[in-house]
Structures are given as C-alpha cells and as structure tokens.
Amino acid sequence: KAGVTQTPRYLIKTRGQQVTLSCSPISGHRSVSWYQQTPGQGLQFLFEYFSETQRNKGNFPGRFSGRQFSNSRSEMNVSTLELGDSALYLCASSLRGTSTDTQYFGPGTRLTVL
Amino acid sequence: AQSVAQPEDQVNVAEGNPLTVKCTYSVSGNPYLFWYVQYPNRGLQFLLKYITGDNLVKGSYGFEAEFNKSQTSFHLKKPSALVSDSALYFCAVKNASNTGKLIFGQGTTLQVKP
Numbered sequence: 014k015a016g017v018t019q020t021p022r023y024l025i026k027t028r029g030q031q032v033t034l035s036c037s038p039i040s041g042h043r044s045v046s047w048y049q050q051t052p053g054q055g056l057q058f059l060f061e062y063f064s065e066t067q068r069n070k071g072n073f074p075g076r077f078s079g080r081q082f083s084n085s086r087s088e089m090n091v092s093t094l095e096l097g098d099s100a101l102y103l104c105a106s107s108l109r110g111t112s113t114d115t116q117y118f119g120p121g122t123r124l125t126v127l
Numbered sequence: 128a129q130s131v132a133q134p135e136d137q138v139n140v141a142e143g144n145p146l147t148v149k150c151t152y153s154v155s156g157n158p159y160l161f162w163y164v165q166y167p168n169r170g171l172q173f174l175l176k177y178i179t180g181d182n183l184v185k186g187s188y189g190f191e192a193e194f195n196k197s198q199t200s201f202h203l204k205k206p207s208a209l210v211s212d213s214a215l216y217f218c219a220v221k222n223a224s225n226t227g228k229l230i231f232g233q234g235t236t237l238q239v240k241p
Contacts, residue, residue, distance in 0.1 A: 017170070046227040055234060056217065061227025069228050103170055105229075112223050113159050113178045118170035 014040055017106050017119035025125045031092040034122045036104030038085050042117075044068075044110025045087040047079060050101040050121070059102075062087055063110040091124075099126045129154045131220050133232035140208045141240050148203040148235045150218030160201040161219040161229065162192055171217065177201060188212070208239045 018037045026032050038045050046069075047059040058071040062081035079089040085106070091098055101123050105116035130153045140146045152158055159178055163171040175186025182194045192203045201218060215236050219229040 019170075044227050046229070048229075048231075056219075056229075056231035058228045058230070063227065068226060071228070105171075107227070110226050112221050112226050113176075114226075115161070115173055115176060116227070116229060117173060118163070120170045123168075 017104055017117055019102075019104050019119040019122050021122060022120065023123045023125075025127065026094050027127050028094055028096060030094050031090065032094060032124060033088055033090050034102055034104075034124075036087045036089075036106075036119060038087070038104075038106030039108075039117055042106035042108050043085055044107045044114070045081055045085065046105045046107075046116060047087070047089050048103045048105065049073075050103060051099075056103075059089065061110070068110070094126045096126050098124065100124060129220060129222065129225070129230045131218050131230055131232035133216075133218055133235045135235050136233075137236045137238060139238045139240065142210050143207050146205050146208040146212070146237065146239070148216050148218075148237060150201045150203065150232055151199050152201060152218070152220045153199065154220050154222045154230075156222045156224070158199075158201075159221045159223075160192075160194065161221075162186065162190070162201075162203050163217045163219065165215045165217065165234075174203070174216075208237075210239050210241050213237055213239045 046061040061069040081087045101121045107114035162174040177194045218232040
C-alpha cells in the first residue's frame with residue numbers, strides 16, 4: 014500500500030501571500046491530521062478531519078484552515094503568510110480516527126516564507 | 128492539560144550498547160502512548176504504541192518500550208544500538224477524548240557512535 018503523500022515537498026513564498034498544501038492519506042484511511050514542526054515550538058497539532066468534517070482544532074490563528082474531500086484527501090491553506098509560518102507541515106492519516114489508532118505520517122511540506 | 132516531557136535533548140551511546148530514551152507524560156484518564164522516529168528531511172515513522180495490557184510493548188527495528196503507570200513513564204529501549212538508529216525520537220500521547228490529536232514531546236536526538 015502506498016503511504017501518505019504530500020505535495021509539494023518544498024515551497025518558497027513571500028510574506029502576505031497565501032499557500033495551499035495537499036495530503037493524500039493511505040488508501041482506506043478516513044482521518045487526516047495536520048501538524049506544524051518548527052525548531053522552537055516542536056510538533057504542534059493544527060487540525061483533524063474525519064468524513065469531511067473538522068473534528069478537532071489546535072491553537073492556531075484563523076489564517077490556518079483546512080478541508081477534507083469525499084475521497085479523504087485533505088488540503089490546508091495558510092493566508093497572509095508571516096515569517097513565523099516557515100515550518101515543516103506534516104500530514105498524518107489513520108484508519109478509523111479513534112483515540113487508539115496509529116497515525117501514519119507523510120514526508121512533509123517544507124514551507125519557507127521570505 | 129495533557130503534556131509529554133522528554134528530559135534529554137540528546138542521548139549518546141556506543142554501537143552495541145543498550146539504549147534508553149526517556150519519556151514521561153501527564154494526561155487525564157487512560158493514556159495512549161506512541162513513539163515515532165524522524166530521520167533528516169523525512170516525516171515521522173511509527174515505532175510502537177501502548178494502548179492497554181502488557182506493560183512491555185515490542186515494536187519495529189528491535190525497539191521496545193515499558194509503560195509504568197505509577198511513574199507516568201514510557202521509556203523507549205533497545206538492547207543493542209546500531210549506528211543507523213541515530214535519529215530524532217518523539218514520544219506522544221492521546222487520551223480517549225482526543226481522536227486525531229497527538230501531543231508530542233520536544234524530541235530526543237539519539238547519537239550512536241561506532
């Protein structure tokens with residue numbers, strides 16, 4: 014089975030722009046979660062989607078948004094980019110989206126904001 | 128609030144020696160505990176998890192972890208370290224009310240010297 018895929022792998026944007034990142038979960042997985050990884054803050058949860066509904070949200074400003082499609086693929090969007098948004102954005106999928114489910118991570122999208 | 132602590136930023140061991148990477152947690156209710164490993168410029172790879180049952184959990188690549196409820200710890204161990212084990216290790220926790228949200232520790236860099 015193919016793993017979690019994320020596109021693009023690398024992005025360079027300037028302040029004020031917006032960006033959309035894409036995540037394709039493992040086939041059959043219904044839950045998708047997004048995380049931001051930075052050297053200073055570590056790994057922080059952004060949001061989780063299950064059956065096209067946002068089920069859980071982390072402590073990020075409204076500039077960060079996401080959605081999930083009927084095929085479980087997910088996108089996240091960051092508007093009005095700031096320098097501090099530079100990070101590795103990781104997507105993870107799980108089969109049933111339960112608390113005991115294992116999350117499997119993609120390789121990430123490295124976003125650099127200039 | 129849930130939290131995970133990894134008290135050591137870096138652990139150094141010689142190849143062939145046993146290794147331990149420490150993790151303590153704080154969560155309400157029953158904890159669901161996970162270990163992940165991250166190689167440079169890669170996403171997180173799942174190693175093992177504790178949900179319930181036997182306190183000693185065996186995982187991928189010869190790793191195991193011991194759940195200790197009284198000490199709220201979930202230390203990662205391996206009897207004989209390999210140079211290829213050198214990477215960044217993350218401990219994470221969920222509880223029953225958090226379906227898609229993993230709370231991560233800050234990570235521990237494991238350096239295995241030949």
